[in-house]
Amino acid sequence: MTEVHFDKIALIGIGLIGSSIARDxxxxxxxxxxxxxxxxxxxxxxxxxxxLGNSYTLSAAEAVEGxxxxxxxxxxxxxxxxxxxxxRHLKPGAIVTDVGSxxxxxxxxxxxxxxxxxxxxxGHPIAGTEKSGPDAGFCGLFKGRWCILTPLPGTDxxxxxxxxxxxxxxxxxxxxxxxxxxxxxxxxxxHLPHIIAYNIVGTADDLETVTESEVIKYSASGFRDFTRLxxxxxxMWRDVCLHNRDAILEMLARFSEDLAxxxxxxxxxxxxxxxxxxxxxxxxxxxxxxxxxxxxxxxxGRHALDEKxx
Amino acid sequence: MTEVHFDKIALIGIGLIGSSIARDxxxxxxxxxxxxxxxxxxxxxxxxxxxLGNSYTLSAAEAVEGxxxxxxxxxxxxxxxxxxxxxRHLKPGAIVTDVGSxxxxxxxxxxxxxxxxxxxxxGHPIAGTEKSGPDAGFCGLFKGRWCILTPLPGTDxxxxxxxxxxxxxxxxxxxxxxxxxxxxxxxxxxHLPHIIAYNIVGTADDLETVTESEVIKYSASGFRDFTRLxxxxxxMWRDVCLHNRDAILEMLARFSEDLAxxxxxxxxxxxxxxxxxxxxxxxxxxxxxxxxxxxxxxxxGRHALDEKxx
Ligand SMILES: NC(=O)c1ccc[n+]([C@@H]2O[C@H](COP(=O)([O-])OP(=O)(O)OC[C@H]3O[C@@H](n4cnc5c(N)ncnc54)[C@H](OP(=O)(O)O)[C@@H]3O)[C@@H](O)[C@H]2O)c1
Ligand SMILES: NC(=O)c1ccc[n+]([C@@H]2O[C@H](COP(=O)([O-])OP(=O)(O)OC[C@H]3O[C@@H](n4cnc5c(N)ncnc54)[C@H](OP(=O)(O)O)[C@@H]3O)[C@@H](O)[C@H]2O)c1
Numbered sequence: 260m261t262e263v264h265f266d267k268i269a270l271i272g273i274g275l276i277g278s279s280i281a282r283d284x285x286x287x288x289x290x291x292x293x294x295x296x297x298x299x300x301x302x303x304x305x306x307x308x309x310x311l312g313n314s315y316t317l318s319a320a321e322a323v324e325g326x327x328x329x330x331x332x333x334x335x336x337x338x339x340x341x342x343x344x345x346x347r348h349l350k351p352g353a354i355v356t357d358v359g360s361x362x363x364x365x366x367x368x369x370x371x372x373x374x375x376x377x378x379x380x381x382g383h384p385i386a387g388t389e390k391s392g393p394d395a396g397f398c399g400l401f402k403g404r405w406c407i408l409t410p411l412p413g414t415d416x417x418x419x420x421x422x423x424x425x426x427x428x429x430x431x432x433x434x435x436x437x438x439x440x441x442x443x444x445x446x447x448x449x450h451l452p453h454i455i456a457y458n459i460v461g462t463a464d465d466l467e468t469v470t471e472s473e474v475i476k477y478s479a480s481g482f483r484d485f486t487r488l489x490x491x492x493x494x495m496w497r498d499v500c501l502h503n504r505d506a507i508l509e510m511l512a513r514f515s516e517d518l519a520x521x522x523x524x525x526x527x528x529x530x531x532x533x534x535x536x537x538x539x540x541x542x543x544x545x546x547x548x549x550x551x552x553x554x555x556x557x558x559x560g561r562h563a564l565d566e567k568x569x
Numbered sequence: 570m571t572e573v574h575f576d577k578i579a580l581i582g583i584g585l586i587g588s589s590i591a592r593d594x595x596x597x598x599x600x601x602x603x604x605x606x607x608x609x610x611x612x613x614x615x616x617x618x619x620x621l622g623n624s625y626t627l628s629a630a631e632a633v634e635g636x637x638x639x640x641x642x643x644x645x646x647x648x649x650x651x652x653x654x655x656x657r658h659l660k661p662g663a664i665v666t667d668v669g670s671x672x673x674x675x676x677x678x679x680x681x682x683x684x685x686x687x688x689x690x691x692g693h694p695i696a697g698t699e700k701s702g703p704d705a706g707f708c709g710l711f712k713g714r715w716c717i718l719t720p721l722p723g724t725d726x727x728x729x730x731x732x733x734x735x736x737x738x739x740x741x742x743x744x745x746x747x748x749x750x751x752x753x754x755x756x757x758x759x760h761l762p763h764i765i766a767y768n769i770v771g772t773a774d775d776l777e778t779v780t781e782s783e784v785i786k787y788s789a790s791g792f793r794d795f796t797r798l799x800x801x802x803x804x805m806w807r808d809v810c811l812h813n814r815d816a817i818l819e820m821l822a823r824f825s826e827d828l829a830x831x832x833x834x835x836x837x838x839x840x841x842x843x844x845x846x847x848x849x850x851x852x853x854x855x856x857x858x859x860x861x862x863x864x865x866x867x868x869x870g871r872h873a874l875d876e877k878x879x
Contacts, residue, residue: 385790388867395867404789434786444779447772449790455765456791458831460850462757462824469754475856476744479714480695480759481766483863484794490854493847500835500843511832514772515825521768522821525810533810537803540770544800546785553793557698557705559869 261417261424266291269326271319271341273297273306275387276358277332278396281311283429286398296322298333306393319344328354328425331369335359336498339368351376354422358384360445360495362409362438364502370411378418381438382408383445384431391492402430403551409438446506450499451514454507456488457496484559571727571734576601579636581629581651583607583616585697586668587642588706591621593739596708606632608643615703630658638664638735641679645669646808649678661686664732668694670755670805672719672748674812680721688728691748692718693755694741701802712740713861719748756816760809761824764817766798767806794869 268290270277284290293312296319297303307315316322323329323345331341338359355377359365362381373379386404406426410419423433463474500507524532548555578600580587594600603622606629607613617625626632633639633655641651648669665687669675672691683689696714716736720729733743773784810817834842858865
């Protein structure tokens with residue numbers, strides 16, 4: 260069996276994702292030692308208060324010294340800066356990975372700085388929430404979720420197997436994919452939905468004929484679902500947009516074309532076209548529920564949550 | 570205090586909304602007698618199996634005979650046909666109301682057929698799920714949710730107060746609004762979100778570069794939230810699109826304009842514009858949570874539901 264224990268794990272960035280990894284690693288005893296590094300003193304202090312690791316430092320360089328596994332969990336636009344900071348301090352034979360939501364750009368930013376003898380394997384856990392910071396993380400975030408690794412050509416198979424086993428220990432199912440393909444898949448399943456959600460919430464906010472308080476009061480009829488996505492971290496999402504530009508623009512163009520078709524069907528009262536689309540989309544929902552990717556409780560089970568509260 | 574009890578309530582249409590009303594009315598003893606009518610024999614049989622009322626008939630005309638309160642809960646496009654069927658059978662002094670998601674069109678379809686001496690007060694409970702049919706309904710669907718009434722000029726104040734009290738007995742908070750304004754508000758808070766959700770799910774379904782199984786597998790990253798809305802009843806939503814055309818087209822135009830701006834910002838790498846929008850939208854989410862219109866559990870509290878299951 261592949262060894263999943265590491266003597267020393269360095270976590271660079273300790274927000275939602277980094278701190279969830281820390282909690283799982285601690286919980287399952289996957290590391291002899293966890294070193295945590297983040298950019299700001301405030302976040303570092305909070306990580307220490309939450310006892311997420313064994314030692315804490317503002318210096319990413321210092322954190323990676325002697326580490327067997329380095330996990331970078333920062334907004335994708337900060338990848339190059341982190342790579343430059345840690346490059347000369349990485350231990351030969353160490354594994355460096357990341358969790359960024361875009362992959363081709365992260366590889367372009369980091370790979371050139373990773374010294375020979377260090378194994379760089381980019382990754383992306385398909386798990387998260389709209390919250391951010393070290394308090395938002397929790398044990399089990401990755402359980403039952405996919406994690407996509409996008410290894411570069413020539414990656415050592417044993418090292419890859421170790422990283423795979425690590426994510427599997429966190430409860431994830433692991434897939435491998437070409438980075439460019441990853442970026443296309445994520446553009447449609449994640450980036451476009453977030454952009455659309457941000458956009459519609461912005462549109463609602465700008466209306467003159469409908470007041471903001473009306474939008475808030477009656478949001479239960481559909482709108483509020485979008486506001487959850489649109490409450491996600493602005494820095495993370497700005498970086499995703501800037502660093503997966505081509506795939507996002509491609510998907511946006513398709514989306515707009517389809518929307519024009521729908522708009523025309525509404526204008527000309529073509530009920531059959533509307534009915535056809537509205538029926539086809541149901542099948543996809545069914546497949547997602549069957550694949551265990553969502554719970555089938557109506558309204559996201561909010562009523563169940565309401566009852567729990569009261 | 571305004572009387573909330575009715576001797577005889579007729580429910581025309583017994584899907585998600587109609588059957589939820591039936592359950593609440595029964596639960597709280599708000600009617601001496603509940604008569605249920607629906608279009609198909611299958612649905613009628615199911616309503617009877619679920620014991621949603623006291624008597625059952627396929628004839629809407631028969632159902633409304635002697636009823637003090639008639640609640641029409643059918644797709645908005647069927648409003649005129651129902652109005653024609655029941656018109657000559659309504660008891661003088663009866664209240665006729667509906668629950669349709671668009672109001673100006675329902676009024677245009679029904680008002681001309683309502684005989685003098687019968688009180689027609691259109692309504693719309695802002696509550697629902699993506700499921701449909703009599704099995705989808707449940708007690709408490711309207712609890713804590715808004716119900717909008719759009720009374721016509723000259724509506725009797727006492728009768729209006731009775732209908733208000735009825736919805737309040739179901740746990741709703743009641744608002745009054747001009748029908749045209751209702752249609753604009755709902756276009757942005759409900760109709761546009763559903764149309765956008767249907768559209769993006771359709772776009773994903775049509776891609777050549779990303780397979781359907783990839784879309785399903787990785788849907789947890791945002792996409793699946795849209796599939797829930799896009800699993801809503803096709804007939805209901807076709808009718809909403811056809812019967813709130815002008816307001817929907819207006820909102821769609823605004824949305825597309827804003828999306829073009831965002832697209833341009835992505836193309837030209839204008840991170841500040843993206844960051845500004847992504848920050849502004851967070852405030853709206855906060856207001857919705859503060860107004861009690863959504864729970865603040867991250868990821869819709871799906872993790873809590875997962876735990877309940879396991
Ligand atoms: N959120 C999700 O749902 C999700 C899901 C999968 C993958 N991801 C990816 O995971 C990564 C982290 O996301 P997250 O949700 O954990 O974010 P987060 O909660 O906002 O945490 C971000 C972390 O990165 C640090 N950081 C921010 N800007 C930095 C910079 N310019 N240079 C160095 N460090 C910086 C922060 O440090 P300070 O607080 O000390 O400033 C913090 O430790 C991102 O690449 C994101 O694309 C996110
Ligand atoms: N779903 C929501 O979230 C929601 C929320 C607020 C308001 N509304 C509004 O409530 C109304 C009912 O929606 P629902 O969700 O309860 O729908 P549903 O579950 O699909 O039930 C529809 C009911 O209307 C009947 N019906 C369908 N087409 C008809 C026709 N052409 N003529 C006569 N009866 C017909 C059905 O009868 P058979 O089954 O016998 O054919 C069934 O009894 C709609 O106007 C909708 O806009 C819905």
